[in-house]
Amino acid sequence: MPNRRIMTITLATISSTIAAGDATAITYPHTILNHGDNRVVVALPDPDKGYYRGKRFDWSGIITHWEKQGHTFAGELKKPHNPNKHDGAAGPVEEFDMQGNASFQEAQMGEEFYKIGVGILIKNNEKYQFFRRYKVSRLLPWKIQTTANSITFTQKLDNLRGWGWIYSKTLRWHEERKDTLQIMHTLTNTGSRALTTEHYNHSMFCLDDxxxxxxxxxxxxxxxxxxxxxxxxxxxxxxxxxxxxxxxxxxxxxxxxxxxxxxxxxxxxxxxxxxxxxxxxxxxxxxxxxxxxx
Known part of the structure; x- marks a missing residue:
């Protein structure tokens, strides 16, 4: 059975006297989710030009800019921005298995382990370290679907020593609550082995820079x-x-x-x-x- 989780983010502005942040000079693949006076820039996963290319955080649904009524609620928290650094992300960014998972623990040195939201990495130390730059064996591709008020990212692992899964994340504007964005997750075990994971949201928000x-x-x-x-x-x-x-x-x-x-x-x-x-x-x-x- 799939495991589902929903997080919601709601904004409030009492005044609107601050100049908007500059979201015009965007050089990385992205899409924009507009809703009322909200403008959200969502980075798209890309191994060569993506906003985030580190090996720690889930590459999908990274909000690099959120603007409403001349105010900003997400932006570059870590400056200068380094897309290859483990914490070079922005907004409500997420990570699976900060302490490592069973595929890492079981792997011998030089063998593969999976990182949900990233791909297949190579083990090069005994204890998992989220800040370590693990070598990539192969990145798992993303299927991206968009509607007028949402974007969905789906990634799957067919088989790695018996582990397999389908991971899906959707960013969607709430149908009833104003200025509210939902982040919806689904993780389905498709492998022959038990799938155990830990997940958290880092919440790298930055208000008006x-x-x-x-x-x-x-x-x-x-x-x-x-x-x-x-x-x-x-x-x-x-x-x-x-x-x-x-x-x-x-x-x-x-x-x-x-x-x-x-x-x-x-x-x-x-x-x-x-x-x-x-x-x-x-x-x-x-x-x-x-x-x-x-």
Missing amino acids: TPVGSSYRLTIPMATGFPLKPRAAEKVKVIPPNTLVFREPVLKGSFWTQVTIPDQAGGQRLDPLFVISVPQKGLQLEVAMDRPLS
Whole structure:
């Protein structure tokens, strides 16, 4: 049976005084999804000219620019842009198996393993590392279908030592909710072996090209606490009950923090899962899920 998951992204603009970002000089293969006053640029997978050619993230459905009423909600978060770097992506980009999968663990050095959303790679170290530039054995092709308000990417693996799957991702404007884009996933096991995977969305949003720092607010409605480690506490502060604010601009590097979520929240629809805002500019972006966290 296929495994399905839907994520929704909703925008809100309180004011519209900021000049729009420049999305005219696009040099990579792409398509544009227009809906009302929303304009979304979606990069198309391409091994030679694609916006993203790294070996970490799913190549499909990468939103490189999202514009509404003179404001932008997605753009280049990592500058200067390097299409071959593992994190050279943008927008709500996604990854399968950040810690590696069974095909990697089973493979001997020099043998093949699969990466959903990318293709067949060559194992060259014992422990999987998402930032490593694994050599490509072969990229798995994409079938792309478009409608007036959606685009669907489909990739399949016929057989690799008994593993096989069909992966499909659709970006579609919500029929009833204004300014809301759905990201719909389907993964079907077509092989003779069990298919186990982990998946997450990196949410590389950038509002009005504002550098990540004290202008941003991150609110997680279901959170009951943020057990910050010393390094994280130096960079962010908590506004009770469930909002994080950066103390200073994040010029380079990264840090992690845990979030405390009640057990009973695991059975709830996450709407919203989290909210990113830049209050000074009247901008807000909400992300929701149709599945509980696992």
